[in-house]
Amino acid sequence: MAHLRSRRRTALALPLGIALAASVGFLPGAASAASNESPAPVSAQAAKDAPALAYVVNTRADHKTIQYVKKAIARNGGSVVVAYEKIGVIVAHSSNADFGKQIREVRGVQTAGATRTAPLTAAGTTEDGAPKLLSKADAKSLKAAAASGDEPLEADQWDLRAIGADKAAKINPGSKRVTVGVIDTGVDDTHPDLAPNFSPSQSASCVGGKADTSPGAWRPANKDSYHGTHVAGEIAAARNGVGVAGVAPGVKVSGIKVADPVNELFYPESVVCAFVFAADHGVEITNNSYYVDPWLYNCKDDPDQRAIVDAVNRAQLYAQRKGTLSLASAGNSNHDLDSDAIVDTSSPDDSTPVSRTIDPHECLDIPTQLPGVVTVSATGVQDLKSIYSSYGKGVIDVAAPGGDKFQIPGDTPSKNGRILSTMPGGEYGWLQGTSMASPHAAGVAALIKSTHPKAGPAELQRLLKKQADKLSCPTAPYDPDGDGDVDALCKDGGKNKNGFYGSGLVDALDAVKK
Numbered sequence: 001m002a003h004l005r006s007r008r009r010t011a012l013a014l015p016l017g018i019a020l021a022a023s024v025g026f027l028p029g030a031a032s033a034a035s036n037e038s039p040a041p042v043s044a045q046a047a048k049d050a051p052a053l054a055y056v057v058n059t060r061a062d063h064k065t066i067q068y069v070k071k072a073i074a075r076n077g078g079s080v081v082v083a084y085e086k087i088g089v090i091v092a093h094s095s096n097a098d099f100g101k102q103i104r105e106v107r108g109v110q111t112a113g114a115t116r117t118a119p120l121t122a123a124g125t126t127e128d129g130a131p132k133l134l135s136k137a138d139a140k141s142l143k144a145a146a147a148s149g150d151e152p153l154e155a156d157q158w159d160l161r162a163i164g165a166d167k168a169a170k171i172n173p174g175s176k177r178v179t180v181g182v183i184d185t186g187v188d189d190t191h192p193d194l195a196p197n198f199s200p201s202q203s204a205s206c207v208g209g210k211a212d213t214s215p216g217a218w219r220p221a222n223k224d225s226y227h228g229t230h231v232a233g234e235i236a237a238a239r240n241g242v243g244v245a246g247v248a249p250g251v252k253v254s255g256i257k258v259a260d261p262v263n264e265l266f267y268p269e270s271v272v273c274a275f276v277f278a279a280d281h282g283v284e285i286t287n288n289s290y291y292v293d294p295w296l297y298n299c300k301d302d303p304d305q306r307a308i309v310d311a312v313n314r315a316q317l318y319a320q321r322k323g324t325l326s327l328a329s330a331g332n333s334n335h336d337l338d339s340d341a342i343v344d345t346s347s348p349d350d351s352t353p354v355s356r357t358i359d360p361h362e363c364l365d366i367p368t369q370l371p372g373v374v375t376v377s378a379t380g381v382q383d384l385k386s387i388y389s390s391y392g393k394g395v396i397d398v399a400a401p402g403g404d405k406f407q408i409p410g411d412t413p414s415k416n417g418r419i420l421s422t423m424p425g426g427e428y429g430w431l432q433g434t435s436m437a438s439p440h441a442a443g444v445a446a447l448i449k450s451t452h453p454k455a456g457p458a459e460l461q462r463l464l465k466k467q468a469d470k471l472s473c474p475t476a477p478y479d480p481d482g483d484g485d486v487d488a489l490c491k492d493g494g495k496n497k498n499g500f501y502g503s504g505l506v507d508a509l510d511a512v513k514k
Contacts, residue, residue: 004185004289004433052093053114053115053116053119054092055103055113055115056112056272056307057069057109057307058109059108059109059110060108066083070090076094077095079093081209081269082209087272091209091272100113111307111310113303113308114304115268116267116348116350117294118294118350131431134430151242152242153420154244155413156413156416159234159419159436164508165245165247165508167509168447169249172447172512173239173249173250174248174443174446174447178252178284178450179199179202179282180254180283181283182228182232182253182439183258183271184231184289185225185264186257186259188229188425189219191423191426192243193246193422194232194233196238197250198254202252202254203218205257207260209272211273211277220257220424221261222424223425226423227289227435228259230429231289231439232253232439233246235247235248235443235446236251236252236253237422243428246443251443256286258271258273265294265349267294268311268312271292271367272312272315275318275319275326278319279321279323279324280322283324285446286324286325286327287326288327288328288438289439290435291331291365292312295348297358297364299362312367313366313370316372316373317372320457326374327442328367328373328376329368329402329435330389330437332390335390335392336391336489337360337390337392338360338394338395338491338499339392343357343358369395372458375395375396375398376437376440377501377502378404378436378437379400379437379471379505380402381407381409383471384404385488386404388432389402389434390434391500392499393492393497394499395499395502396502398465398502399437399500399501399502399504399506400437400444400506401440402434402436403419403432403433404432405417405418406481419431419432421436444507444511447511447512464503464511468504469504469507470503473492474490478490
């Protein structure tokens with residue numbers, strides 16, 4: 001599996017006010033046309049023999065410009081997959097090795113670049129480690145011992161109690177008028193805990209950059225593509241006397257699949273499609289427990305990576321303008337995202353990675369570092385930053401339960417410090433990661449939206465932070481694994497904010513009471 005937030009992730013969300021005011025040209029200095037005409041077309045035989053790559057071509061958002069650029073794409077050995085005219089993003093394929101360079105010289109093109117470093121194949125996430133499935137025997141034992149009024153497996157859901165979601169459900173489980181879109185590996189809507197709340201009309205597969213809304217297109221490719229189903233259960237598993245409960249068990253959840261079925265990478269064109277689809281289909285909140293492949297960090301001095309940031313940012317800004325709040329996981333690298341330098345040894349992940357030292361203020365992890373996206377770090381049962389969770393002063397907005405094998409609950413039957421949720425095929429399992437933290441915060445945001453239906457993205461984010469329970473930096477050296485080494489340094493950011501937890505731990509009970 002590639003880049004699910006349960007594996008590793010980074011994030012640096014800018015203030016939402018900046019996001020809403022920003023133009024679609026997020027990156028400064030975007031290249032303008034150096035010529036009024038396209039270069040000479042590539043040889044047909046050369047294009048036929050070369051492997052194809054996918055590209056995003058970002059233009060002015062007007063019909064005339066886009067039509068001109070479409071013709072230029074064809075003249076330069078490319079084919080258009082889809083054009084999102086509202087945001088000026090065209091997804092194209094080309095076998096021309098010089099396609100990116102040539103198309104950047106076309107009048108009206110602002111940025112353009114390849115979205116991968118390996119040829120197209122026949123779709124990353126952030127869970128930390130492999131899942132552990134709940135055995136039928138353990139499920140039966142838990143069900144027999146369940147307290148009256150609780151879901152059969154709820155005794156093992158320490159995470160719900162940590163943020164008051166169990167109490168919140170008795171006041172307001174969330175509104176059916178609110179939908180959380182899970183942009184991920186796909187959601188198994190046939191799961192008995194997800195079927196009652198699933199919204200097929202707001203679901204699709206965006207793999208390849210163009211939405212497919214045919215029935216079941218949103219489902220995972222196979223049982224090993226469990227990530228999106230687990231995330232969906234954390235948000236909105238129904239309180240129906242079956243299995244587990246979600247943070248917001250009364251809201252709707254949709255699945256927008258973006259993971260390539262072969263390698264499960266989350267390519268930029270698929271994510272662009274997902275944000276636009278969510279916005280156009282009335283999805284109020286999206287959860288993003290992944291980073292966009294193939295670069296863990298996208299550096300603005302590289303034309304391909306610059307174009308990736310530009311395209312995805314245009315799409316998520318469009319979603320914000322349409323009323324969608326997006327939340328994303330902070331990553332599982334235990335990186336200080338406010339540091340001067342980070343060594344990235346994983347990029348590009350679709351071919352041969354090379355080691356490079358990047359400045360996280362200049363090389364962006366997306367969508368997490370995009371303006372207006374809520375960045376979520378992970379905590380364990382002790383309300384301490386999870387050992388794997390990335391962090392950073394001025395980067396983390398809020399914290400939420402993501403699980404930690406070093407923080408073991410003393411009051412659950414299984415004594416498991418990870419997060420129990422739904423798995424494909426009607427099963428249940430434990431996972432840990434910032435992938436699990438972000439959907440807890442998304443569920444709380446959905447409860448706030450249910451309580452304040454007229455609140456837009458900026459107001460939802462403000463309330464999410466205001467209602468969070470403040471967590472201070474650890475007073476003792478941060479050493480959760482007990483090996484004697486300090487694993488991270490928490491910096492105080494002032495105004496009840498810090499590098500580990502941002503504004504604090506999300507609070508589901510306050511979300512329905514205030």
